[in-house]
Amino acid sequence: MHTDGSRPAEAIIPTYVYAVVFSSLCIVWGLLWDIMWHTSIGRDGLLSPPHLLIYVGAIVSGLFSGYKILDLTFRRNHPERAGAVRFWGIFYGSLGALYCVWGAIAMLTSAPFDDWWHNTYGLDVQILTPPHTVLVLGMMFVQFGAMIGVLAIQNKFRDRAPETDDQQRQAQRLKLLFGISAGLLLAVWFTLLSEQMGRYDAHSSSYYQTAAIFFPIYLLAVSRASLLRYPLTTITAVYMLAMLIPSWILPFFPATPKLGPVLNPITHYQAFVFPQLLIIPGFLLDKLMHRYNGKLNDWLLALIAGILFVAVLSVVQWHMGTFLLESPLSRNRLFLSTSWYYGSDPTWEYRYKFYPNNEDTLPVFLKGIAMAMVYAVASARIGLWWGNWMKRVQR
Structure with a gap:
């Protein structure tokens, strides 16, 4: 994350945070569209429109979060590197970005698995088939990563009042982004439980x-x-x-x-x-x-x-x-x-x-x-x- 020298780095909401919240929305609406596709049309393909929307969520979150990790890893003078999470002894990243990358990988991995499952066993009769379980875990990792990405920045303002009008706007935006990301994760949570409720x-x-x-x-x-x-x-x-x-x-x-x-x-x-x-x-x-x-x-x-x-x-x-x-x-x-x-x-x-x-x-x-x-x-x-x-x- 770059700064213009006039305000602290933590006062700027990184682009990847907006990207992963957008990804979370794509995931929710893609999942609901996919369910309605099954109940209205039946069999879908690997590249059906609902699947494409879900893949957009995975790709956007993976690319933006992956860039965030690589930027922290290879820019040794990056202002956020000292507070980043180190993993595999090489890479540095925010906790939210790590969750999003892992989730995106799981989501994209589940796609050919789901296509093979349909070709072998036919139409799904329940939401949580094995390939859907992998997909859902990936979705929730991406959505949790979006929520944690917002939360990590929000918490830096938790114990201090914003000093400028710009910081006040950023703080209000962070509160709203957290509410949106948490609400989107709740939507998927309810969808998974809807068969019992x-x-x-x-x-x-x-x-x-x-x-x-x-x-x-x-x-x-x-x-x-x-x-x-x-x-x-x-x-x-x-x-x-x-x-x-x-x-x-x-x-x-x-x-x-x-x-x-x-x-x-x-x-x-x-x-x-x-x-x-x-x-x-x-x-x-x-x-x-x-x-x-x-x-x-x-x-x-x-x-x-x-x-x-x-x-x-x-x-x-x-x-x-x-x-x-x-x-x-x-x-x-x-x-x-x-x-x-x-x-x-x-x-x-x-x-x-x-x-x-x-x-x-x-x-x-x-x-x-x-x-x-x-x-x-x-x-x-x-x-x-x-x-x-x-x-x-x-x-």
């Missing part, structure tokens, strides 16, 4: 147990690391928009199935799913952190946060699940409830109502929610510990 499962306690295990750890970590006034409200809003925009736009475009059996003869893209309403517990967790962060020990804070998260989410999502599945008002382009896989019978009797085996009795549901609260407290406590580490990252 569909609208058909909203009346089952297993739905909330899954959410309790996987979401508080992330939400509490990014809340503690962020300098935004309402970090979780911002991050969950980014996540919802990142999920919804492709599902609002793609159904306007034509798509016809290319593999049988075709039980639902569609003519346009089928949307993905309406995302979980994490923005509501996110806002309340923001309020909780404003009031008690630094005033309570982390165990007690995790106890309150975990119980609050499950209690709020179970009330909100129970009713939202009912609305999405059963209400005619949800059967539109806004709430996406008319979306239906081309290989599923559109006249299925449970298309717009809960399947009996997916509804818990009240005693079973309450017992399951109690267990979910236990899981959420443990998850929140780990998240606070992780957030403490993230606050210290500066390279």
Whole structure:
């Protein structure tokens, strides 16, 4: 990173940071497009449009982060080299750039593996096939690298106020970039869990147990690391928009199935799913952190946060699940409830109502929610510990 001599190096946001946040967006929208391609068209090729968008994310993050590493390695007088991470005894780089390069390599490696898998075994029946697992790990490395890249620069301003108007603008931009990068990673996190948390499962306690295990750890970590006034409200809003925009736009475009059996003869893209309403517990967790962060020990804070998260989410999502599945008002382009896989019978009797085996009795549901609260407290406590580490990252 070069400076003009009039302001410190850390006051400038490196180009690679913008590049990897852009890569993270390409990854999210490419992944969602790929899922909608499978549910609307079926078989795809190595160079299908959704795959190309994902590869753009991998290539951009890999090239910009790789250049960052090589620049630090071969410019011995580089002002950032002293604080860089050294690896393999030769190379120097920022932690975020390292994650992005490793992720890009994994993503590009998974492409021919996925093509071979399709040619051998046919159409995927689930999201996490072996080649998709390699791809998803690479995606999350790139996205985590984007978040850490922003965080490392942001943390240099954590304990001091910006001295100039330019530094103030840079600091505000860093806060926003962190919120965007964290929200995009949350979108992929939810997508991977969506098979266990569909609208058909909203009346089952297993739905909330899954959410309790996987979401508080992330939400509490990014809340503690962020300098935004309402970090979780911002991050969950980014996540919802990142999920919804492709599902609002793609159904306007034509798509016809290319593999049988075709039980639902569609003519346009089928949307993905309406995302979980994490923005509501996110806002309340923001309020909780404003009031008690630094005033309570982390165990007690995790106890309150975990119980609050499950209690709020179970009330909100129970009713939202009912609305999405059963209400005619949800059967539109806004709430996406008319979306239906081309290989599923559109006249299925449970298309717009809960399947009996997916509804818990009240005693079973309450017992399951109690267990979910236990899981959420443990998850929140780990998240606070992780957030403490993230606050210290500066390279």
